[in-house]
Amino acid sequence: MSVLISLLIGLLFGCGLIVSGMSNPAKVLAFLDLAGEWDPSLALVMAGAIAVGLPAFRVAGRRQTSLRGQPLQMPTARQIDRRLLAGSTLFGVGWGLAGICPGPALVLLGSGAVKGLVFVLAMLAGMAIFTAFERRSQARRAQPEPGR
Amino acid sequence: MITIDWLHFTPASAFAGGLLIGLAVTSLILLEGRIAGISGIVGGLLQPLRQGDVAWRVAFVLGLVAAPLLYRTLLILPPGRIEAGWGTLVFAGLLVGFGSRLGSGCTSGHGVCGLSRLSPRSLVATVVFMTAGFATVFAARHLFA
Numbered sequence: 001m002s003v004l005i006s007l008l009i010g011l012l013f014g015c016g017l018i019v020s021g022m023s024n025p026a027k028v029l030a031f032l033d034l035a036g037e038w039d040p041s042l043a044l045v046m047a048g049a050i051a052v053g054l055p056a057f058r059v060a061g062r063r064q065t066s067l068r069g070q071p072l073q074m075p076t077a078r079q080i081d082r083r084l085l086a087g088s089t090l091f092g093v094g095w096g097l098a099g100i101c102p103g104p105a106l107v108l109l110g111s112g113a114v115k116g117l118v119f120v121l122a123m124l125a126g127m128a129i130f131t132a133f134e135r136r137s138q139a140r141r142a143q144p145e146p147g148r
Numbered sequence: 149m150i151t152i153d154w155l156h157f158t159p160a161s162a163f164a165g166g167l168l169i170g171l172a173v174t175s176l177i178l179l180e181g182r183i184a185g186i187s188g189i190v191g192g193l194l195q196p197l198r199q200g201d202v203a204w205r206v207a208f209v210l211g212l213v214a215a216p217l218l219y220r221t222l223l224i225l226p227p228g229r230i231e232a233g234w235g236t237l238v239f240a241g242l243l244v245g246f247g248s249r250l251g252s253g254c255t256s257g258h259g260v261c262g263l264s265r266l267s268p269r270s271l272v273a274t275v276v277f278m279t280a281g282f283a284t285v286f287a288a289r290h291l292f293a
Binding site: 087104 | 163
């Protein structure tokens with residue numbers, strides 16, 4: 001059941017990206033180009049999404065489980081640290097270079113764009129590099145260097 | 149001074165699409181108890197896999213990939229124009245993948261879900277990646293163009 005629901009929600013999310021214009025990298029770049037001919041449309045995408053999300057998360061915040069009885073997996077991290085700042089900066093630079101973030105990348109892949117496929121492969125590689133990097137630093141933390 | 153490109157300004161479809169995204173985010177948290185952060189959902193597949201944690205992620209990703217196919221059968225798919233060259237595209241993809249995982253989220257996880265949760269951490273992340281995006285486009289289009 002979860003699988004079917006997740007599939008349908010993914011479809012809905014993707015359709016939202018298409019309708020909104022988020023899956024058009026040229027439009028994203030026009031939004032990010034404050035000094036050029038600025039297209040503010042995408043600010044309204046966020047406004048629309050948050051208008052619906054805000055009450056939803058208010059409800060979720062008061063519950064222990066989802067409506068279907070699944071555990072509510074809310075993020076617990078609170079700290080504003082270097083990882084958050086550095087990661088968000090790198091992500092923002094990549095977003096500004098191509099006008100593509102992860103959701104639209106997957107939609108572009110599905111629309112059959114070869115450049116969409118290339119972007120998704122590079123993005124997956126970036127994520128895999130992060131995982132490898134993470135595993136190494138965890139192993140280092142778990143096993144202090146000999147002699148210490 | 150900011151000049152607005154009124155010709156390409158599409159407030160109604162942008163807002164309507166935003167509502168659909170909000171509805172998807174709402175459904176995932178209220179039905180499945182999960183945050184609809186795309187980088188987290190995809191990135192979770194590249195980590196040591198836990199049982200029962202794979203199928204829903206794959207299904208969600210397939211839904212996103214299939215969205216344009218479904219859309220195309222009912223309506224005309226709006227164009228998605230990728231202006232970046234191949235080298236830029238690969239570099240940008242690496243940064244987006246690595247950065248969104250290091251920063252624990254992207255436009256959906258921090259920008260939509262995090263702001264909807266009124267999370268200060270996500271607000272900071274969103275301000276930082278938006279600023280980095282604005283600065284990058286400014287540099288690419290107006291400083292080094």
